[in-house]
Structures are given as structure tokens and as C-alpha cells.
Amino acid sequence: MKVEELVDSALENPATPEDVDIVTRQLGRYPRGMVAVGARCVCGNPLAVITRPLLEGSVPFPTTCYLTSPEAVKAVSHVEAEGDMRGYNDMLADDAEIAQEYVKAHEAYLAFRHALALRLGDDESHIQGTSAGGMPVRVKCLHALVAQSLVMGGGVNPIGDRVxxxxxxxxxxxxCRCGL
Structure with missing residues (x-):
């Protein structure tokens, strides 16, 4: 599916008040700028949300795909705590094919956010060229990369898929391990 179609599909089903309540409990705070749920657990609870590029008060927010599931966040945090990000960075340096796929993931992220910004009337010029998770040259945040894989589907982000x-x-x- 093209990123424009993903955005259109997400915006056809905007976040409901119930979704916002669940994500507020997941995060322990109100999810500013949340426009839709990008990925759901088999039980229906949000796993990752789609956040607008420009938050209230004109605050830039480049992390369009945001991981919210406490179970997912905890599991990814374990990978980061084990030091596996270094291995993923080494993989990017040593494997030209994966590095190129990672650049394509970065481009897909930018295209997704751009399509979202156009549909919402947001100005994204302040974050132009910036995606998330360290893309396109390093692995900085596995949570953002996993969120992209969940929102955009397998095969888009090679590191998110591996995690x-x-x-x-x-x-x-x-x-389902939600426990909510």
C-alpha cells in the first residue's frame, strides 16, 4: 500500500475518544497531536498511533509513528538495554543492502508525514528531512522504528522488522498481552 493510501485510511478512521483514553492510560499522559491509531492489538487496543507533524501551539513533532503499547515499549526497551542497538548500527555499516533498505524506510517515513501534513494543513518545513529513530544513517531509537513497522507494515523498515x-x-x- 502506498503511503498516501495509508494516510487516507488512517484519517478515514480518526482516533475515537475511547482510543485517546486508552493511549492516555498507556502513556500516563495525554497523547498530544494524536490523529489516528496506526496499529492495533488483536484485541483492538492501540499499539502505535499516528501523530500530526505540528502539535498545538505550533510545536514541531517529527515522530509521526509513535509506539504506545506498554508491552511493546517494555520489550523494545529490553533490546535497547541489552546493547543491541550497537549491533544494528554495525549492520547498517557492514551491509549495503540493509543500509539501502533503511534509507528507503526513511524516505517512506518522510512521504507518510508529508501526506499527513498536506491532509491536515500542517506546516512541516521546520522538520523537513528529519524522520525518526536515527534514520537514515544510524539507529537511535528502536521504539520509533518498531512503530513504523507496525504502522506501515512489514517490509518497510528492516531494523523495525528485525526488532x-x-x-x-x-x-x-x-x-494480546494488554491486560487493560
Whole structure:
């Protein structure tokens, strides 16, 4: 599916008040700028949300795909705590094919955010060229990369996909562990 179609699909089903309440509980704070749920657990609870590029008060927010599921956040945090980001950065440096796929993930993220900004009337010039998670040259935040994989689907972000595979015993979008 093209990024424009993903955005259109998301905006056809905007976040409901119930979605906002659940994400508020997940995050422990109100989810500013949340426009839609980008990925859901099999039980229907949000896993990752789509956030507008320009928050209230004209605050720039480049992290369009935002991981909210406490179970997913915890599982990804374990990977980061184990120091695996260094290995992912080494992978980018050593494997030209994965590095190129990562650049394409960055481009997809920018295209997705641009399509979202156009549809919402947001000005994204203040974050032009900036995606999330360290893309396109390094791995900085696995949470953002996993969120992109969940929102945009498998095959878009090679690092996000690998992390999802790595954590499948602790978190999977196909197994409910929400406990809400």
C-alpha cells in the first residue's frame, strides 16, 4: 500500500475518544497531536498511533509513528538495554543492502508525514528531512522504528522488522498481552 493510501485510511478512521483514553492510560499522559491509531492489538487496543507533524501551539513533532503499547515499549526497551542497538548500527555499516533498505524506510517515513501534513494543513518545513529513530544513517531509537513497522507494515523498515522478530516471545501484535 502506498503511503498516501495509508494516510487516507488512517484519517478515514480518526482516533475515537475511547482510543485517546486508552493511549492516555498507556502513556500516563495525554497523547498530544494524536490523529489516528496506526496499529492495533488483536484485541483492538492501540499499539502505535499516528501523530500530526505540528502539535498545538505550533510545536514541531517529527515522530509521526509513535509506539504506545506498554508491552511493546517494555520489550523494545529490553533490546535497547541489552546493547543491541550497537549491533544494528554495525549492520547498517557492514551491509549495503540493509543500509539501502533503511534509507528507503526513511524516505517512506518522510512521504507518510508529508501526506499527513498536506491532509491536515500542517506546516512541516521546520522538520523537513528529519524522520525518526536515527534514520537514515544510524539507529537511535528502536521504539520509533518498531512503530513504523507496525504502522506501515512489514517490509518497510528492516531494523523495525528485525526488532519485532527479536521480541516476538515478549511482544507480538498477533498475541494480546494488554491486560487493560
Amino acid at each position: 519485532l522478530s527479536q521480541i516476538e516471545d515478549e511482544f507480538s501484535p498477533t498475541v
